[in-house]
Amino acid sequence: MASIAVCPGSFDPVTYGHLDIIRRGAKVFDQVYVAVLNNSSKKPLFSVEERIELLREVTRPFPNVIVESFHGLLVDYARSKNASAILRGLRAVSDFEYEMQITSMNRVLDENIETFFMMTNSQYAFLSSSIVKEVAKYNGNISDLVPPVVEEALRKKFASLTS
Numbered sequence: 001m002a003s004i005a006v007c008p009g010s011f012d013p014v015t016y017g018h019l020d021i022i023r024r025g026a027k028v029f030d031q032v033y034v035a036v037l038n039n040s041s042k043k044p045l046f047s048v049e050e051r052i053e054l055l056r057e058v059t060r061p062f063p064n065v066i067v068e069s070f071h072g073l074l075v076d077y078a079r080s081k082n083a084s085a086i087l088r089g090l091r092a093v094s095d096f097e098y099e100m101q102i103t104s105m106n107r108v109l110d111e112n113i114e115t116f117f118m119m120t121n122s123q124y125a126f127l128s129s130s131i132v133k134e135v136a137k138y139n140g141n142i143s144d145l146v147p148p149v150v151e152e153a154l155r156k157k158f159a160s161l162t163s
């Protein structure tokens, strides 16, 4: 039976940290659905469509990765994909409390879906979409933090917001 995982997030935008988790997850699971959250309360910098387009571009080398958006409960989306696993990255101890809360809630909602955590590569332990946006906003060097296509999209986005 195929092992299917869902890797959820806002990916606003995708970073090398996210891509590291997705790449490694795609080696473990037969199929990985990268699920872009569409019910985030925060106002995103990129639209869902823009985030999906960037994710599809950077995950092109991984044939068993599918990028989609979802709204509502993650476990409902995972069940609809016949996924038995949720895949998350853990960057540092500071991630643990939030992830434990979400995982406990998801287990209550559907005990048949397990959450698997991967320690992020240490070079990305500090990395988040928020910090990348903050650095890009002030024209800082983000070439080691995001793929070139994402760097270009950030430059264009901030140029359009300031023009």
Ligand SMILES: O=C(O)c1ccc2[nH]nc(Br)c2c1
Residues within 6 Å of the ligand: 015, 017, 018, 021, 088, 089, 090, 091, 095, 120, 127, 128, 129, 130
């Ligand atoms: O970019 C973020 O906000 C963010 C959050 C939580 C995260 N866990 N693992 C990774 Br990679 C990661 C990235």
